[in-house]
Amino acid sequence: MNKNKIKPPGWIQKLVSRYCEPYLFEGISGDLEELFLENVELKGLAKARLIYLIQAVGFFRMRFKKRSKRISNMKAIWSNYLLTSFRSLKRHKSFFAINLVGLITAITCSLFALIYVHDELQFDRQHSDIDNTYRLYKHYINPSESIDHFTYETSGMMGPTMTDEYAEIQEYVRVCPWFSKAIISYDQHNFGTENLYFADSSFFNFFDFKLLKGDPNSVLTAPSSIVISESLAKAIFQDQNPVGQVVIGLHDLNYTVTGVFEDVSRHSSLQFDALVSWSTTVPNVGPLAYRWMNNWLAQGIFTFVKLSDDTNPESVVEKLPDMMNRHFEERAENYFLQLMPLKKMYLYGDDIRDGRAMKAGSITFVYTLTFSALLVFLIASVNYVNIMLSRATETHTEVGVRKVMGSTRSQLMGRFVAETFISTSIATIISFILLAFIIPQTNPLLGKELTVMALFQPLVIGAAITFILAISIFVGLYPAIVLSSPPISSILQGSSSVGSTGWFRKVLLTLQYAISIFLIVCTIVVIRQTNYLKSKPLGFDKEQVMVIDVNNEVDQKIDVFESELLKNPNIQMVSTSRSAIGSGTFSTTVFPQGYTDEVTTRIFGVDQEFFETYGMELNYGRTFFKKSLADSNNLVINQAMVDYLGWDDPIGKHIRFSADGEPATIIGVVDNFHYGSLATATIEPTILYLNTTTIWNSSVKISGTNQRETIAYILDVWDNLASRTPIDFYFVDEWFDRQYQKETQLLGMSTIYSIISILLCALGLYGLTALILQQRQKEICIRKVLGASVSSIVTLVNRQFMLIIVISFTIAAPVAYYLISRWLDAFVYKISMDLVAFAIAGIITFLISIGIISSLSIKTANTNPSDTLSRE
């Protein structure tokens, strides 16, 4: 063997020699080599080298570490730095407080945004096949009626047909949430379900919802099967085995409990506590026989499909118009089917309508929250840098002395970074405590169920540690470089040269101002838009109208119910019919006089009292005669319909509901009224017909006095009539307010963030002004001695800040204008962009700045010049 080649790996030997105490190293390396040569004989060179390496690594222990005089000295230096840092933080309490408040706010906002966004991203992840699962939705286009929107409503035939015809579609599941609370009765007791879904038999195989009792393949197969949630099962059956029990449910039919599933996680878009087998609704199979859930025409159910692995959803979507042409030609020109990945469904469904009974988040809100948190972080960081830099005059001497004593630049930088590290660590701890209080408070506003435990996820703790390190390094480094920079000569001469960084601080201040102005403008526009939506006249009187669901046992006793209610003098009107405002709308197609093409309209089935109950304005003609069915073949239409048809004199004109149907006569025209969220829905042509036989909703108009007693009276009347059904009602004005939940959330958030940003900005300005005044104190005093007035000095200081405000305004305004216009574009009814928001934002910033600067400079200008000047 070649002698030269038999050598242990030299690099590791070198490392060991560098690490170990030199005195020990000879013995160690000798031993290692001896073992190595032995191993070469026994196991071969390669293996011996590996063993050498492993053995050598074992020597990197504290025990063998080189003890160096310099290291112990470093320890002393560092403990001194830490001490000085603590002392300096203690000495400058007000600056320290400003810094701390800034850091706490920034860290709290960022961690909060992180927790919220992380929670939003958890949705629907429990489904193992999530990558291949899609929800069907459609692009609904009808140019003649200017309809162009997306909707989740599909028909019962779409899912089965596409799965049959296209091999890439492996399976489907249809889901139809029931429209109101369903009541389940067992053993004379009634239990309300929050959300009851009809679902195909493949439901439990398709989705990963956990079935605790029952066979996932068959629980939803037989008609009249019901599967309930664990907590519902516990409420109904206590300790009995629920499987096999018979309960009374929808339409007073008997249903057999076939299984129990684990309560649905809050991280699921689908939210249900009872499932009824789809076969229950199939005509000739199940007792319910809902044709509308099982044909092509009716749209109202939801469809999910699974594609085979590696199928491009686009390729499937391209084939679907062909299917529509073959099976559903009537709508092939209007309905364009699309696929929404289950993965994106929760967050990215903002502009798809009709996702009823499902949870949905908003990506816009997620972005807004993240973006705002970043902006606040930026403002706070800038504050921090500014205030640290402002201490340059004081640290000057310290740095000088340390340098004279032999400190290196990097050691001194370490000293300042350490100070940031201490502040950030304290701020993070306080942020955690604050968040523990904030998180439970914000749940109602954001519709979340987060607990304090959310703070202790590894992600959040990791983020907090990252913040501490990142702020210490990135935010703390720049001031550290500047503060440790002055050369000894300048210190010994006693000159202060740190003023040279003034322009940088001004750039930072401009940036802060720009961010604040931007946030204030956005908030003002959001406030105005939300107020506009909430206060725009709806075309009827939405106050004090209570809508009660009577599509249950009460419909048999509706006359008694109405007459009992009207006995109370505070109940002014009762209108019972199919439609009520807020209870959902229906559409139909009609043939108006002189039109051969069908026209799609909204349709309301109402009784004679409907118009008066809602205080609707009549534009032409009359409404239906009271206590008479004489108008059963007459119609009232809305102004939008008159405008759409272009009729000058609508009274007496006819409308047919089918091409060869009976003509119905128009007797009146009501002014346009809103029946949906002003954010998304326009007023479409609408027909109101007399319908006193379909008893679904009672609208009750009550007077403004003694509301509490009146409501108690209504509940009393209900309890006397209904033995089985709890009352289910809403107020129309509250219903409209609920439509703007998203806007209200955004409003809450942007208000909080803009207040925070302006406060931080004010703090930063305070710090900077105090510094500038300190630096210019002598100048100010000399000016005073020479006869300057207080007001001229205040103006002098103010002047340089006013330019900053003007510049930042010119930066922020166009950005805000652009983003806000885009946000407003999504609304059907919106305020026009004007200069009010910009003016208010400008004035707020201006006034706050003037206030801070003036109060500080007046204080300086009023000090006795002799106090300052006599010091030298």
Added chain:
Amino acid sequence: MKGTNLGELEELIMLTVALLYDEAYGVAIQKEIKKRCNRTITISTVHAALARLHSKGYVDSRYDGATPERGGRRKHLFQVTKSGQKVLEQVKEQRNAIWDAIPEIAFK
């Protein structure tokens, strides 16, 4: 008292150092323990224990005997000191005293 407590491994290594007398260095100690107790101890652990004993003052060391097998490096040789010997004896006595005090019935 804390200083006089010996770890089990420390005791074993000290005894081996005494046993090998003039030839007690890392590899030799490791091999001896392997031979007598069939116990594999990594070389770094042996050195760590020796360094610990050295700092407690129970062993002394010197450098001697360079050979080509060691790349020309000298051996780091160890020897038990007086206080080391005392501590070993103390451990032995304590053990014996306990052994003697164990009632016969305990191991029946």
